[in-house]
Amino acid sequence: xxxxxxxxxxxKLQNSLIARYLEQNSxxxxxxxxxxxxxxxxxxxxxxxxxxxxxxxxxxxLSQCLPELEAANSRLFQSFYTLLFNLRPGSALxxxxxxxxxxGFLYAEDAIELFPRAIEAVCNGELWVSRExxxxxxxxxSNDGHRAPPLMKTNILTPRETEIxxxxxxxxxxxxxxxxxxxxxxxxxxxxxxxxxxxxVPNRLQAALWAVKNL
Numbered sequence: 173x174x175x176x177x178x179x180x181x182x183x184k185l186q187n188s189l190i191a192r193y194l195e196q197n198s199x200x201x202x203x204x205x206x207x208x209x210x211x212x213x214x215x216x217x218x219x220x221x222x223x224x225x226x227x228x229x230x231x232x233x234l235s236q237c238l239p240e241l242e243a244a245n246s247r248l249f250q251s252f253y254t255l256l257f258n259l260r261p262g263s264a265l266x267x268x269x270x271x272x273x274x275x276g277f278l279y280a281e282d283a284i285e286l287f288p289r290a291i292e293a294v295c296n297g298e299l300w301v302s303r304e305x306x307x308x309x310x311x312x313x314s315n316d317g318h319r320a321p322p323l324m325k326t327n328i329l330t331p332r333e334t335e336i337x338x339x340x341x342x343x344x345x346x347x348x349x350x351x352x353x354x355x356x357x358x359x360x361x362x363x364x365x366x367x368x369x370x371x372x373v374p375n376r377l378q379a380a381l382w383a384v385k386n387l
Contacts, residue, residue, distance in 0.1 A: 175295060177202045178211050178252070181228025190226070190284065198288040208244045214251035223252050224291050230258035230280065234265050241272050249273035253294045257287075266305050270384045276300025297377050303342045306380070328370055334387065336363045341380035 177200045179187045184204065191202035205211050214223065225248060229237050248254060249272060256269060257278035266277055275294040278287065290300040299306075329337065339349045346364070350357045368374065371382045 175200050175291070176223035177291060178223055178225045179204045179228070180206075180208060180211065180225055181230070181258075182206050183228060183230070187228060190287070193284055194287060194291075198291070200288070200291070208240065208248060211248065211252075213247070224295055225252045225254040226278075226287070226291075227254060227256050228258050229256050229263075229265065234263075234268070237265055238268055241269060241274070245272045253291075255290055255294060255300060257282075266301075267308070270301065270305075273381075277302075277305070297375070299377065299380060306342045306384070328386075329367065333363055333367050333370070336360065337367050337379060337383050338387065340364065340367075340376055341383045 177191070177194055179191050179202060181187050184206070187204050191204055194200045194202050208227075211225070227241075253275050254273070255276045255278060256265070256274055258280050259265065259277050261279055261281075263277075269277075276290055276299055278290055278300070293300050335353065336349055339352065344352070346357050346360045349360045353360075364376075364379075367379060371379065371386075373379045373382055
């Protein structure tokens with residue numbers, strides 16, 4: 173895959189080594205930046221980002237990292253695919269980062285060999301996020317004061333459509349949803365078609381991103 177990877181973080185030695193590994197083992201063109209303000213503006217088609225950002229969040233907690241992500245949201249996350257790496261498992265940063273547009277997470281104990289797979293996944297329109305993180309995000313959504321008010325949500329999707337969208341966003345296939353909800357795969361397919369039409373998205377990934385921000 174001919175892709176630029178911008179590695180973002182203050183650890184020049186570590187991140188330069190990651191860049192070298194990616195260039196040698198994946199063919200990506202890699203660049204290191206100490207801060208988000210150094211990353212040049214994207215050019216080309218904004219709906220098809222030309223580069224991926226690997227953002228180093230090591231040793232940063234929610235209060236430190238989230239303001240940086242929020243400040244970068246309007247420029248970076250709409251122009252580049254973005255993955256956070258060096259996260260601690262169970263980090264409270266994951267759910268608010270998803271709402272901002274982050275596409276995936278790599279953890280401090282993850283092997284370097286996993287990085288190219290994660291980059292390729294998000295650049296192919298996928299989320300690199302565990303089902304557990306997505307599910308917990310939806311389950312806590314009703315208590316999140318930053319989400320859309322309940323009346324708005326109920327006016328958009330029926331309870332059954334909402335249930336199916338949560339399962340879709342957690343990575344379940346149509347057959348798995350049908351089995352879990354005791355309905356036919358054709359019925360699931362019809363519900364998903366209606367969901368896409370109502371929320372104005374073309375595919376499962378965009379539906380999942382819509383759900384993270386609105387359910």
